Amino acid sequence: MPIRAAFVSPQVRAGAAVVGLVLIVAVLAPWLAPNDPQNQDLLATLLPPAWAPGGDAHYPLGTDSLGRCVLSRTLYGARIALIVAVAAACGAALAGSALALLAGYAGGLIDRSISRTVDAWMAFPPVVLSLLLMVGLGTGVFNVVLSIVLVDWTRFCRVVRAEVLVVRRRDYVTAARLLGFSHLRIVLREVLPGVMPLIITLVSLEMGIAVIVEATLSFVGLSVPASAVAWGMMIADARSYMHEAVWGMIAPVVAIFITVLGFNVLGEGLRRSLDARLNNARL
Amino acid sequence: MLQLIGGIVLRRLVGAVPVMLVVSIVVFIVLRMLPADPIGMMLPPNATAADAAALRAAFGLDKPLPEQYGLWLAGALHGDLGISIHFHERVVGLIAAALPATVELALAALVLAVAIGIPGGLLLHAVRSRQGAIAANFAVSALLSVPSFLWAILLIVLFGVTFPVLPFTGRVSGGVALPGWTGFALIDTLAAGHLRDFLDAAEHLLLPALALALGFAPLVMRVLRSSLMDAAAEDYVTTARLRGVSEGRILVHHMLKNAALPTVTLIGVQFGFLFGGTLLVELIYSFPGLGNLMVQAVRDHDLPLLQGVAVVFCAAVLLANTLVDALYVVLNPRLRRAR
Numbered sequence: 001m002p003i004r005a006a007f008v009s010p011q012v013r014a015g016a017a018v019v020g021l022v023l024i025v026a027v028l029a030p031w032l033a034p035n036d037p038q039n040q041d042l043l044a045t046l047l048p049p050a051w052a053p054g055g056d057a058h059y060p061l062g063t064d065s066l067g068r069c070v071l072s073r074t075l076y077g078a079r080i081a082l083i084v085a086v087a088a089a090c091g092a093a094l095a096g097s098a099l100a101l102l103a104g105y106a107g108g109l110i111d112r113s114i115s116r117t118v119d120a121w122m123a124f125p126p127v128v129l130s131l132l133l134m135v136g137l138g139t140g141v142f143n144v145v146l147s148i149v150l151v152d153w154t155r156f157c158r159v160v161r162a163e164v165l166v167v168r169r170r171d172y173v174t175a176a177r178l179l180g181f182s183h184l185r186i187v188l189r190e191v192l193p194g195v196m197p198l199i200i201t202l203v204s205l206e207m208g209i210a211v212i213v214e215a216t217l218s219f220v221g222l223s224v225p226a227s228a229v230a231w232g233m234m235i236a237d238a239r240s241y242m243h244e245a246v247w248g249m250i251a252p253v254v255a256i257f258i259t260v261l262g263f264n265v266l267g268e269g270l271r272r273s274l275d276a277r278l279n280n281a282r283l
Numbered sequence: 284m285l286q287l288i289g290g291i292v293l294r295r296l297v298g299a300v301p302v303m304l305v306v307s308i309v310v311f312i313v314l315r316m317l318p319a320d321p322i323g324m325m326l327p328p329n330a331t332a333a334d335a336a337a338l339r340a341a342f343g344l345d346k347p348l349p350e351q352y353g354l355w356l357a358g359a360l361h362g363d364l365g366i367s368i369h370f371h372e373r374v375v376g377l378i379a380a381a382l383p384a385t386v387e388l389a390l391a392a393l394v395l396a397v398a399i400g401i402p403g404g405l406l407l408h409a410v411r412s413r414q415g416a417i418a419a420n421f422a423v424s425a426l427l428s429v430p431s432f433l434w435a436i437l438l439i440v441l442f443g444v445t446f447p448v449l450p451f452t453g454r455v456s457g458g459v460a461l462p463g464w465t466g467f468a469l470i471d472t473l474a475a476g477h478l479r480d481f482l483d484a485a486e487h488l489l490l491p492a493l494a495l496a497l498g499f500a501p502l503v504m505r506v507l508r509s510s511l512m513d514a515a516a517e518d519y520v521t522t523a524r525l526r527g528v529s530e531g532r533i534l535v536h537h538m539l540k541n542a543a544l545p546t547v548t549l550i551g552v553q554f555g556f557l558f559g560g561t562l563l564v565e566l567i568y569s570f571p572g573l574g575n576l577m578v579q580a581v582r583d584h585d586l587p588l589l590q591g592v593a594v595v596f597c598a599a600v601l602l603a604n605t606l607v608d609a610l611y612v613v614l615n616p617r618l619r620r621a622r
Contacts, residue, residue: 011420120305123597125559128577132593135581136316212430216563219432220578235436239567242444249440253433261428268424 009273015204015266022259026078033072034060037229041067046245064234064248065241074251076229081259083141084214088148089206095149096156097199103157104164105187114157121154130213134222144223148210156202160195167194197274204267208260215256231256288609295605306597307359307590311352314586322368342368342587355590364594365587369580374591377576382595383466384454385565385572388495389558391488393550395496396557400503404546405534407508423505431498432563438490439567451491452569455484491568499557506549510542517541544615551607555600 007013025032035058047062048055055062061071103114121129133147167173168191176190217223218232226233231252238248322339339345342365343354358365364374410419429437443451454468455461459480462471468484514520515538523533562574569575573592580588 116301117305120302120309122555123299123302123306123601124309124593125555125562125596125600127559127562128593128596131562131577131581132310132313132589135584135589136313208428212432216430216432219563220566220581222581239436242440246440246444249436253436256433257428260430261425264424264428265421268420 011269018262035069091149096153100160208263364591391492392495404507435494
C-alpha cells in the first residue's frame with residue numbers, strides 16, 4: 001500500500017499532525033473554549049489580550065467589539081472551516097474525477113465536450129465565479145460547499161484526465177480488456193486505483209483552498225449566517241476596529257494560516273512520496 | 284515574426300468567442316437562480332404590485348429566459364450591457380470607469396511578483412544542502428499558505444496601523460484630482476506633470492499591489508526553481524561547463540533562458556487567479572476598481588451590473604491568456620520554426 005508507506009515521510013507526518021491538531025480543536029471546541037463564542041459582554045468590549053496592560057485573564061486573547069471572547073470564537077471557527085474543507089474537497093474530487101475518468105477513458109466526443117467545458121469554466125477567475133454562485137444560491141454552509149464544488153471540480157478534472165490517459169495505455173488495462181471485463185469494471189478496478197494517489201494529493205491541497213475560499217466568502221458576508229462563527233467573518237468584524245484592537249484580526253488570520261499550511265504541507269508531502277514511489281515502480 | 288504573432292492572437296481571439304458565449308450563459312443562468320427579488324429591493328415600501336410589474340418590464344425581467352438572454356446578448360454585441368438597477372447608470376460606463384484601476388493594480392502586482400519571485404527562485408536554486416532544501420521547501424509551503432487577502436490585512440496591520448507609514452484607502456488622497464484621460468492614475472498624473480500626485484498615487488498603489496504580489500510570488504519562485512533544476516540536468520549545461528564557461532554565465536545565458544518558458548506559462552495560466560485576487564484586495568483597500576464594483580453589485584442584488592462585471596472579468600482573463608501565448612512564441616524560437 002503506497003498510501004501507508006507515504007506516512008514514513010516527515011513532511012507528510014508534519015502536515016498530518018497539524019491537520020490532526022486543528023481537527024481536535026474543532027471537535028473539542030466546547031471543552032477547550034473558555035467562554036461561549038456568542039456570549040456578549042458589553043461591559044468588556046475590545047479588550048486587549050490577557051498579557052497586555054488592561055487585559056482580563058477571563059478573555060485570554062481579548063474581546064471583539066461586542067465583547068465576545070476572541071479565543072473562543074477562533075477555536076469554534078475551526079468547525080465551519082473543517083466541515084467546508086472536507087465536504088467541498090471530497091465533493092469536488094468526486095465530481096471532477098468521475099468526469100475525468102469518463103473523458104479520459106471514453107475519449108472522442110465525450111472527451112472533447114468535457115474538456116471544452118473545463119476550458120470555458122477556467123476563464124472565470126475562481127473568486128468571481130464563487131461570488132456569483134453564492135449570490136445565485138443564497139448563503140448557508142451547504143451552499144458554500146456546493147459553490148466550491150462547482151468552481152473547483154475543474155482542478156481535478158483537468159489533472160486527473162491527463163493521468164487517466166497515461167494509465168489507460170498500461171499493459172494491465174489492455175489485459176483486462178482482452179479478458180473481456182466490462183468497461184465499468186475496468187474503470188473502477190483497473191484505472192481508478194492507478195490515479196488514486198494523484199486524487200488523494202489533490203484532495204489535500206483542495207482542502208487548503210476550500211478553507212481560504214470559505215474565509216473569503218464569509219469575509220464578504222456571503223457564507224454562513226451570523227449566528228455561526230467563521231474566521232472570515234471575525235476578520236471582517238475586527239477590521240472596523242483595528243486601530244483599537246488588532247488582536248481580533250490577528251487570531252483568525254493565524255488560524256487560517258495554520259490550517260492551510262497543514263493541508264499544503266500534507267499535500268506536498270503526499271505528492272513527493274507518492275510520485276517517487278510511482279517512479280520507482282516504473283523502473 | 285509580427286505576422287506570426289498577429290496570427291496567433293487572432294486565432295486565440297476567435298477561439299475565445301465560444302468560451303465567452305458559454306461564460307455569459309453560465310452567468311445568466313446562475314443569476315436567475317437568485318432567491319431574493321432585485322426589483323422588490325428597489326421599490327419604496329408603499330409600492331403596489333402594478334409598480335413592481337412596471338419596473339420589472341422596464342428592466343426586461345418579465346420576459347422568458349431565452350428571450351432575456353437574446354436581448355442581453357444583442358445589446359452586449361453593440362456595447363450595451365444594460366442599466367444598473369442600483370446606480371441608474373449605464374453598466375458599460377460604470378465598468379469603463381472602474382476597469383483601469385483594476386488593470387493598473389493587477390499589472391503593478393505582476394511586476395512586483397516577478398521582482399520578488401525571480402530572485403526568490405534563484406535563491407531557492409542556490410540552496411544546496413539537505414537541511415537547506417528542507418527549510419526552503421517549508422518556507423515555500425508557508426508562503427503558499429498565505430493568500431493575498433490575508434497579506435492585504437497583514438500589510439495594513441503592519442504599515443497602516445502599527446507603523447503608519449503608508450496610506451491604505453482609495454487610489455489617491457482626498458483633494459487630489461485625477462485628470463482621468465486614460466484612467467490609469469500613474470500615467471495620468473505623470474502626463475499632467477503633477478509629480479506630487481504621481482507619488483501619492485504610487486503610495487496608494489503600493490500596499491494593495493504588494494499584497495497581491497506576495498500571494499503570487501511563491502508560485503513563480505517554485506516553478507522557476509523546478510525548471511532551473513530541469514535545465515541543470517541538460518546536456519547543454521554540461522557542455523558549456525566543459526567549455527569552461529563561468530557558472531554565472533551558464534545560469535544567465537543558458538539556464539535562465541530556458542527556465543523562463545515554464546515561468547511565463549505559469550504566469551499566463553495563473554493570471555486569472557491574480558486578476559480575480561484583485562477583488563478582495565480592492566475591497567479591503569477601498570480601491571475603486573472592478574472588484575469593489577462587483578461586491579457592491581452583489582450586496583445590492585444589481586443583476587445587470589453583476590452580469591456585466593462578471594463577463595468583463597472573464598474577457599480580461601481570456602485576453603491576458605492570449606497575450607501570454609503570443610509572448611511565449613516570442614520567447615521560444617522552437618515554436619516559430621514549427622509553424
